[in-house]
Amino acid sequence: MAGLGFVTRIAPRDRAIVVIFLRGGADGLTLVAPVADDAYHRARPTLRVREQDGVRLDDVFALHPRLAPLVPLWASGELAIIHSVGSEDATRSHFEAQDLMEHAGTAAGGWLGRFLRLRAIRQPGALSAVAFGTELPAALRGAPSATVLRSLGTFSLGDGAQGMLRALADLYAIEHNALGQAAGDTVDALRRLERLASAPRPITAADYPRDDFGEALRQTAQLVRAGVGLEAATIDLGGWDSHFTQDQLLEPAMDRLARGLAAFRRDLGPDMARTTVVVMTEFGRRVAENSALGTDHGRGSVMFALGGGVLGGRVLGGWPGLGPDALEGPGDLPVRTNYRNVLAPILTTMAEGSVVSRSFPGFSLDPIPLVG
Amino acid sequence: MITRRHFVELGSTLAAASAIACEEVPPQLESLLTSADPVSPPATDDVDLVSHVAGRLSFGLRPGDHARIRSVDPDLGLAVEHYVDAQLSPDAIDDTAAEARLRRYVELDESPGELYEYKEQVLLASLTSAAILRARYSERQLHAVMVEFWTDHFNIDSGKGDCRWLKAADDRDVIRTHALGSFPEMLRASAVSPAMLWYLDGRVNRYGAPGDRPNENYARELLELHTLGVHGGYTQQDVMEVARALSGWTVRSRREVVFGLGKVEFHPEWHDDGEKHILGRVIPAGLGSRDLDAVMDLVSLHRSTAQHLATKLCRRFITDDPPATAVDRVATAFVSSRGNIASALRTLFATPEFTRVRRTKLKRPFHFVVSAMRATEARTDGGPALHEMLRRMGHAMYQYPTPEGYADHEASWLGTLLWRWNFAAALAGNRVDGTRVEPAALRRTLGGEDGLRAHVLGRRPTAAERDIFAAAADSLPLLLASPAFQRY
Numbered sequence: 001m002a003g004l005g006f007v008t009r010i011a012p013r014d015r016a017i018v019v020i021f022l023r024g025g026a027d028g029l030t031l032v033a034p035v036a037d038d039a040y041h042r043a044r045p046t047l048r049v050r051e052q053d054g055v056r057l058d059d060v061f062a063l064h065p066r067l068a069p070l071v072p073l074w075a076s077g078e079l080a081i082i083h084s085v086g087s088e089d090a091t092r093s094h095f096e097a098q099d100l101m102e103h104a105g106t107a108a109g110g111w112l113g114r115f116l117r118l119r120a121i122r123q124p125g126a127l128s129a130v131a132f133g134t135e136l137p138a139a140l141r142g143a144p145s146a147t148v149l150r151s152l153g154t155f156s157l158g159d160g161a162q163g164m165l166r167a168l169a170d171l172y173a174i175e176h177n178a179l180g181q182a183a184g185d186t187v188d189a190l191r192r193l194e195r196l197a198s199a200p201r202p203i204t205a206a207d208y209p210r211d212d213f214g215e216a217l218r219q220t221a222q223l224v225r226a227g228v229g230l231e232a233a234t235i236d237l238g239g240w241d242s243h244f245t246q247d248q249l250l251e252p253a254m255d256r257l258a259r260g261l262a263a264f265r266r267d268l269g270p271d272m273a274r275t276t277v278v279v280m281t282e283f284g285r286r287v288a289e290n291s292a293l294g295t296d297h298g299r300g301s302v303m304f305a306l307g308g309g310v311l312g313g314r315v316l317g318g319w320p321g322l323g324p325d326a327l328e329g330p331g332d333l334p335v336r337t338n339y340r341n342v343l344a345p346i347l348t349t350m351a352e353g354s355v356v357s358r359s360f361p362g363f364s365l366d367p368i369p370l371v372g
Numbered sequence: 373m374i375t376r377r378h379f380v381e382l383g384s385t386l387a388a389a390s391a392i393a394c395e396e397v398p399p400q401l402e403s404l405l406t407s408a409d410p411v412s413p414p415a416t417d418d419v420d421l422v423s424h425v426a427g428r429l430s431f432g433l434r435p436g437d438h439a440r441i442r443s444v445d446p447d448l449g450l451a452v453e454h455y456v457d458a459q460l461s462p463d464a465i466d467d468t469a470a471e472a473r474l475r476r477y478v479e480l481d482e483s484p485g486e487l488y489e490y491k492e493q494v495l496l497a498s499l500t501s502a503a504i505l506r507a508r509y510s511e512r513q514l515h516a517v518m519v520e521f522w523t524d525h526f527n528i529d530s531g532k533g534d535c536r537w538l539k540a541a542d543d544r545d546v547i548r549t550h551a552l553g554s555f556p557e558m559l560r561a562s563a564v565s566p567a568m569l570w571y572l573d574g575r576v577n578r579y580g581a582p583g584d585r586p587n588e589n590y591a592r593e594l595l596e597l598h599t600l601g602v603h604g605g606y607t608q609q610d611v612m613e614v615a616r617a618l619s620g621w622t623v624r625s626r627r628e629v630v631f632g633l634g635k636v637e638f639h640p641e642w643h644d645d646g647e648k649h650i651l652g653r654v655i656p657a658g659l660g661s662r663d664l665d666a667v668m669d670l671v672s673l674h675r676s677t678a679q680h681l682a683t684k685l686c687r688r689f690i691t692d693d694p695p696a697t698a699v700d701r702v703a704t705a706f707v708s709s710r711g712n713i714a715s716a717l718r719t720l721f722a723t724p725e726f727t728r729v730r731r732t733k734l735k736r737p738f739h740f741v742v743s744a745m746r747a748t749e750a751r752t753d754g755g756p757a758l759h760e761m762l763r764r765m766g767h768a769m770y771q772y773p774t775p776e777g778y779a780d781h782e783a784s785w786l787g788t789l790l791w792r793w794n795f796a797a798a799l800a801g802n803r804v805d806g807t808r809v810e811p812a813a814l815r816r817t818l819g820g821e822d823g824l825r826a827h828v829l830g831r832r833p834t835a836a837e838r839d840i841f842a843a844a845a846d847s848l849p850l851l852l853a854s855p856a857f858q859r860y
Binding site: 106107108109113114117123124125126127128136141142143144145146147148157160161163164167168170171172174175178179180181182183186189190 | 529531532533571734760763764765766768771772773774782783784786787788789790791793794797834836837840841843844845846849850853854855858
């Protein structure tokens with residue numbers, strides 16, 4: 001099946017990446033369950049996804065029913081799943097694992113910030129890198145500029161913004177130089193955003209989950225469609241640390257994730273071809289469920305990749321199985337694929353290979369065949 | 373006539389006055405500012421000498437600064453000379469009012485070991501607030517400007533390893549201590565600064581058994597960035613030899629010890645004590661820790677170092693691509709003064725290029741934000757709202773990841789206009805948490821709308837500008853967002 005990138009030619013400089021981080025260690029074995037593996041059902045007598053409930057993906061895996069909104073994206077070949085994926089950090093500590101994953105090693109700055117700086121495709125603009133939330137994620141540290149936003153409403157120039165913008169356009173028009181040019185671009189970007197905000201949308205806001213996550217996705221789509229130079233956006237989605245009563249925690253979280261992504265896909269339309277969404281988490285959970293109907297910190301989990309260039313409809317990463325020999329440490333799904341080898345092929349659609357390898361210093365990349 | 377000393381005192385009175393509570397302009401300040409002359413802004417069509425020089429040596433003029441500088445001497449040239457002289461000797465400037473605002477940041481006075489007692493986020497926030505408050509309130513403006521300059525020159529990302537705790541000590545003991553002093557002393561302090569030993573991996577530059585490869589990170593940046601410059605005439609062999617000479621210097625870290633954290637030590641057993649060949653000179657075997665001094669002597673006053681630093685200084689104070697004539701004079705002054713930073717600057721400020729080339733530099737975001745607060749006499753706590761604005765503009769303090777520091781070229785900052793306009797509107801509209809302006813009082817003290825415009829622009833507006841300002845509902849945000857105010 002052909003992913004979106006296969007049918008359209010998009011220049012690397014016009015592509016953007018959206019990184020969704022599932023904070024808390026999402027249970028890959030629930031999101032994408034190995035329903036054909038008896039060991040799975042034995043280890044998860046209560047929490048398992050039963051074969052008849054899941055949405056069958058291939059001979060091994062089924063998608064959790066709450067992720068059903070993703071099925072059309074899988075069927076169209078736009079969505080790929082990577083299983084048994086994670087980082088080399090084996091501390092099973094949220095902080096340590098997130099820290100390592102976002103910095104990608106001991107170098108200063110985060111992997112995404114480094115990538116954007118090395119990519120250097122244009123003047124970094126006010127909206128080149130946007131983090132939705134209240135603080136800058138470590139992954140974006142070191143970006144040429146990074147904006148932390150709760151909402152695009154933050155742009156307001158206050159009362160009389162229209163008049164001020166007109167006056168600024170006039171003032172900077174006097175400057176026949178790079179500054180005047182930059183001002184022209186800025187005024188243009190602001191006006192495009194405004195037009196988009198007031199224009200009727202192909203889908204309504206109601207199609208997105210009504211929460212911060214849905215709103216962040218909606219505004220990310222708005223930025224992509226407005227063509228204001230967005231290169232990267234990061235969105236956090238919490239609620240995955242399921243030590244007890246896992247189903248009650250994960251079901252609404254999966255619901256938000258799947259509905260959000262499906263709405264984002266519909267909202268973007270043809271612009272999805274130049275946008276890649278990657279969903280990641282710091283680690284997976286112990287294979288065996290615990291006595292509190294939950295699971296404890298483990299190692300390998302899943303990642304999702306959606307959109308431009310992705311050759312989807314496949315579960316990648318190499319499944320190690322859940323036999324006793326396959327498990328790691330206290331009984332955890334091992335990490336078969338380092339998360340960098342999932343990010344690298346996506347970044348390779350956006351910049352030269354040398355830029356990508358320098359974004360992950362001290363690591364020898366072996367990218368998985370994720371994009372075409 | 374009013375003496376210079378009188379104006380220094382007046383300056384500190386003003387600063388003290390503005391330190392007083394928030395709700396309204398204190399009456400004594402208002403009377404000072406509205407009295408006949410002291411506030412009168414420039415009255416020329418071009419940026420005049422006072423606005424130009426003070427704009428370059430400071431983070432921007434406050435209401436009254438222009439008149440204050442001018443009134444020291446009826447000869448404008450001499451008045452400006454007085455100002456430059458005073459700024460070059462910061463210790464002689466009374467700065468008690470600004471110091472008073474910084475007293476709350478007691479953690480920034482702690483020894484490296486004690487810094488570990490604080491949360492890293494607290495230290496970064498305090499450092500950032502202190503930098504903003506100094507730039508906003510200090511009378512030692514040139515010192516504050518040079519602190520910003522050296523912070524980039526000896527860049528340390530406070531996010532790397534134990535720099536999270538130790539950058540505060542580096543800021544105090546390396547950057548601020550030597551900002552207008554001796555470059556060789558600053559360089560040596562930086563070489564053995566615990567934060568720098570972390571940031572550029574000097575602490576793990578160890579020579580154990582023959583065949584061990586030293587860690588070259590610091591050695592390379594020392595030559596490429598801190599001293600000679602990338603085309604300064606050194607070779608890869610020189611980098612390796614410098615790394616050998618500096619092997620054995622380390623800093624006690626959390627993973628290794630419990631006591632004496634942040635303490636810098638020389639371990640002879642990790643030092644390669646053989647003979648080294650650096651920049652065509654021989655450092656004999658057996659010098660041990662004194663290899664460090666030998667390296668410092670070779671590089672700190674090297675002609676390439678002088679040229680490299682002079683270029684960067686002229687870039688900061690004249691224009692992005694500074695004229696060679698000025699650079700050469702500054703480099704010569706640097707060498708003949710044995711690396712005295714104030715002497716090099718004195719020469720720079722005396723070049724015709726410095727006087728002639730005006731308003732060519734784009735303010736970097738920190739400069740822009742602080743200058744807007746100074747121009748409006750804003751009262752500020754230097755707090756998180758400002759830190760966030762700086763991050764949006766790509767200028768998060770002490771967080772540039774790679775050793776070259778934030779760029780001092782216009783091209784790097786052209787993408788920040790949207791957030792500058794946003795800040796101008798928020799500041800003028802009192803929508804920045806922890807920061808407050810009094811637009812009506814500001815206009816009054818500057819003698820009305822015309823005075824405000826001339827004060828912010830550093831000159832009278834052009835006819836085209838005048839029409840645009842006149843049509844605006846509120847000119848203050850527009851003035852601060854204007855192209856003229858983005859430059860210095």
